[in-house]
Amino acid sequence: MPELPEVETTLRAIKKFKGSLLKEAKVHNRNLRWKVVDSFETSVKDQVVESLERRAKYIIFKLSNDKKIILHLGMSGSLRIAKNNENFFIKHDHVELIFDEERIIYNDPRRFGSMHLTSDIDKHKLIKNLGPEPLSKNFNAKNFFSACSHSKTNIKSFLMNQKNVVGIGNIYASESLFLAKIHPLKNANELDLDACKRLVAAGKKILEQAIEVGGTTLKDFYSADGSPGYFKFKLNVYGREGEPCNKCKDTVCKTTINQRATFFCETCQS
DNA sequence: CGAAAAACCTGGCAGC
DNA sequence: TGCTGCCAGGTTTTTC
Numbered sequence: 001m002p003e004l005p006e007v008e009t010t011l012r013a014i015k016k017f018k019g020s021l022l023k024e025a026k027v028h029n030r031n032l033r034w035k036v037v038d039s040f041e042t043s044v045k046d047q048v049v050e051s052l053e054r055r056a057k058y059i060i061f062k063l064s065n066d067k068k069i070i071l072h073l074g075m076s077g078s079l080r081i082a083k084n085n086e087n088f089f090i091k092h093d094h095v096e097l098i099f100d101e102e103r104i105i106y107n108d109p110r111r112f113g114s115m116h117l118t119s120d121i122d123k124h125k126l127i128k129n130l131g132p133e134p135l136s137k138n139f140n141a142k143n144f145f146s147a148c149s150h151s152k153t154n155i156k157s158f159l160m161n162q163k164n165v166v167g168i169g170n171i172y173a174s175e176s177l178f179l180a181k182i183h184p185l186k187n188a189n190e191l192d193l194d195a196c197k198r199l200v201a202a203g204k205k206i207l208e209q210a211i212e213v214g215g216t217t218l219k220d221f222y223s224a225d226g227s228p229g230y231f232k233f234k235l236n237v238y239g240r241e242g243e244p245c246n247k248c249k250d251t252v253c254k255t256t257i258n259q260r261a262t263f264f265c266e267t268c269q270s
Numbered sequence: 271c272g273a274a275a276a277a278c279c280t281g282g283c284a285g286c
Numbered sequence: 287t288g289c290t291g292c293c294a295g296g297t298t299t300t301t302c
Contacts, residue, residue, distance in 0.1 A: 001295040033278075033297080057296080075296050076280075092280085110279045112296060126297095153273060162297080169295055218295065219282085238295095258274070261293085 002073045004134065004167025005210035006221050006229060007057045010079050013224035014059075014104055017097075018052050022063070026096040028089075033074060033114040036095065043067055043117055044097070056130050056166035060121060068121050074112030079224040080105050104224065131165045134203050139165055145196040148188040155191060156184035157258045159203070168203060171216055171238045174263045176203040178237045183269045184262050185255075209234065237263035 002010065025044045030036040037043075047063035054060070061069035073079075081102055082088075095106040095115060106115070118124045132138035144165070151158050158164055159173045168176065177184050179202035182195055191199070210216060215229030218239070222228055236246050241254035241263060250267040 003295060006295070031279095072296085074279095075294070108279095109281065110294090110296095112279070114297095151272090157273085160296090171295060216295075221295070259276085260296095 001075050001077065001221055002057065002215070003169035003172050004054075004057060004207055005172070005231065006215035006223075007059060007073065007167075008054055008211050009215040009223045009229060010073070011052060011054045011059050013227075014079060014081065015052055017049055017099055017102075017104065020049055020099045022047050022049055022061075022097055022099060024098045026098065027094065028096070029092075029094045032094060032108060032111050033072070034116070036115050037117060040095075040115070040117060044069065055121070055127060056133070056162060057169075058126065066119060068118050070114075070116040070118060070121070070124060070126060071106070072114045072126070074108060074110060074114070076110040076220070077106065077108035077113035078220075078222060080107065080222070080226065081224050129163055131161075131163050134165050134167050134207055139200060139204070141193060141197040141200050144200050145191070145193050148191050148196060151188040153188055154185045154257060155182060155188045155199075156262055158188040159199075160258075160260075165203070167207065170260050170262075171218075171235070172203070172206050172210065174238045175206050175236060178264060178269060179206060181269055183266075184257060184264050186270075237265060239263065 022044055025041045027036050027040055044063060047065050049061055050064055051062040057072060059071040082105055083102055090107055092109040093105050093107050097104040121127055147164055156173050156177060159168050180198040182199055210231040213230040214223060214227060215221060216231040217228035237252050240252045243252050245252055245265040245268060248267045250265055253264055253266055255262050
């Protein structure tokens with residue numbers, strides 16, 4: 001479900017818990033992408049949340065005992081904030097992080113998400129091989145061009161590979177390529193520096209705009225405060241197969257790349 | 271080794 | 287009303 005803008009939106013909604021005392025954690029179902037460790041509850045109990053940050057599509061809680069919770073929402077995960085005196089349970093609620101008056105509840109029907117505990121974030125297996133943050137200066141045309149030139153795969157798969165750049169998933173990959181006028185099946189190593197410039201700029205712009213409006217709600221993404229994202233209304237190609245291209249009025253195409261739906265305009269993108 | 275395919279899950283929806 | 291098959295915003299594991 002969530003790509004970088006949705007994770008960032010979710011993070012911003014729970015930022016108010018920074019500095020708060022995490023009184024207790026309840027794990028209702030340990031079965032996620034990986035099993036939640038048995039020591040999770042005792043490790044986080046009575047710790048202050050010193051910082052709340054995002055790295056790639058992971059949300060990281062830094063606790064006062066120097067442990068860090070690494071949370072990934074997978075395809076269908078979401079957080080919601082509930083009042084402690086409103087005690088209802090929804091199917092697929094996995095974990096509750098209970099604070100003074102409210103709690104953060106992690107729900108994940110498909111269980112592709114995960115929760116880990118670690119002491120050293122940078123050495124954790126899920127974090128250590130991640131590429132640059134797309135909104136940072138490390139994600140720039142020069143570096144990206146160099147990385148592309150060593151790759152044999154198509155640019156859409158390359159863009160979604162979190163080793164090359166993080167945070168871009170299936171929606172924003174199609175959208176970025178449209179904005180940059182690059183065909184999704186073009187080989188990464190065939191992009192020239194100018195194309196890389198356009199793609200880097202497009203990626204940044206799309207992600208920034210999506211964050212600004214709270215991400216993309218196709219059907220079931222809601223931020224932790226319950227609000228949907230409005231970027232759906234700015235999508236140029238994703239989910240618009242058969243409809244006219246917003247630029248040239250030609251028909252938007254759909255194909256499958258690496259088992260993922262891919263949308264593009266044959267006329268605008270080469 | 272890198273790239274592609276399969277695997278991990280549940281739920282919703284179209285079509286019969 | 288079922289039932290079947292397909293699709294879904296991600297990433298790791300397996301296979302080639």
